[in-house]
Amino acid sequence: MNNCILKTEDLSVNYGRKQILHHINMEFEQNKITAVIGPSGCGKSTLLKALNRTVEEYGGKINGKIFLSDEDTDDIPFNRLRKSIGMVFQTPVVFPFSIYKNMTYAPIYYGEKNKAKLNEIVTANLIKSGLYNEVKDDLKMPASRLSGGQQQRLAIARCLTVNPKIILLDEPCSALDIRNTAHIEKMLRELKDEYTVIIVTHNLAQAKRIADFVIFMDEGKIVETGTPGDIFNKPGDLRTKEYIKYMTD
Numbered sequence: 001m002n003n004c005i006l007k008t009e010d011l012s013v014n015y016g017r018k019q020i021l022h023h024i025n026m027e028f029e030q031n032k033i034t035a036v037i038g039p040s041g042c043g044k045s046t047l048l049k050a051l052n053r054t055v056e057e058y059g060g061k062i063n064g065k066i067f068l069s070d071e072d073t074d075d076i077p078f079n080r081l082r083k084s085i086g087m088v089f090q091t092p093v094v095f096p097f098s099i100y101k102n103m104t105y106a107p108i109y110y111g112e113k114n115k116a117k118l119n120e121i122v123t124a125n126l127i128k129s130g131l132y133n134e135v136k137d138d139l140k141m142p143a144s145r146l147s148g149g150q151q152q153r154l155a156i157a158r159c160l161t162v163n164p165k166i167i168l169l170d171e172p173c174s175a176l177d178i179r180n181t182a183h184i185e186k187m188l189r190e191l192k193d194e195y196t197v198i199i200v201t202h203n204l205a206q207a208k209r210i211a212d213f214v215i216f217m218d219e220g221k222i223v224e225t226g227t228p229g230d231i232f233n234k235p236g237d238l239r240t241k242e243y244i245k246y247m248t249d
């Protein structure tokens, strides 16, 4: 692949003696949206957590290799890896501070002190997340007062404040209504010009709408990958076919 930004080589993950992911070889293309689909418990979240190596914080053990732009992530300091690969969860995680402080928290942590620069980071990323007009007069308001959909957009905006290369999203819309989901899908389509997006979703229609590539996983393995057209219209594997049928019937 010409434009591969993230690659796994024979990636396996264990929790204790239980093997969750089995020998995953996968390349993720830069500035594309890759959707990961598959039955509950098949290891989608574990795969995302392995890709930024936070799975080790949850007690998982990684075997095999993960490369970020050809650099072995074993050799990348954790702080830099965290900055390069952001993650957004199913339930929006906002810090118990103001909207402004949520947005400046990570840049300050990484050493940004200039107030004008911080203001610029806040504004630019709130604009990217489509939240700016809704919150620009209330930046001092506790973030917890935002609606669920706004909190999720804030979580994405906050993830962008450290200029990640890759954004991992684990079912970011499953707690949201159609309108907020549409907001986030629009945002993700815009963000891919600058970032690479990997999104786990149970919503196959969503994968069809936004993904450039789809990965179907089952029992800790990648069953098949392809464009949404390939995966949804002419799946090559019976397991993919059955899953799609089950999810769309």
Ligand SMILES: Nc1ncnc2c1ncn2[C@@H]1O[C@H](COP(=O)(O)OP(=O)(O)OP(=O)(O)O)[C@@H](O)[C@H]1O
Pocket: 015, 020, 038, 039, 040, 041, 042, 043, 044, 045, 046, 047, 058, 059
């Ligand atoms: N911290 C953990 N310790 C032990 N086992 C875990 C841990 N986290 C996940 N697992 C196990 O790993 C397997 C895969 O879980 P994972 O959360 O990756 O699945 P998933 O595909 O994201 O499922 P869902 O669609 O329900 O979110 C499951 O059997 C789960 O019980």
Ligand SMILES: [Mg+2]
Pocket: 044, 045, 046, 170
């Ligand atoms: Mg999951």
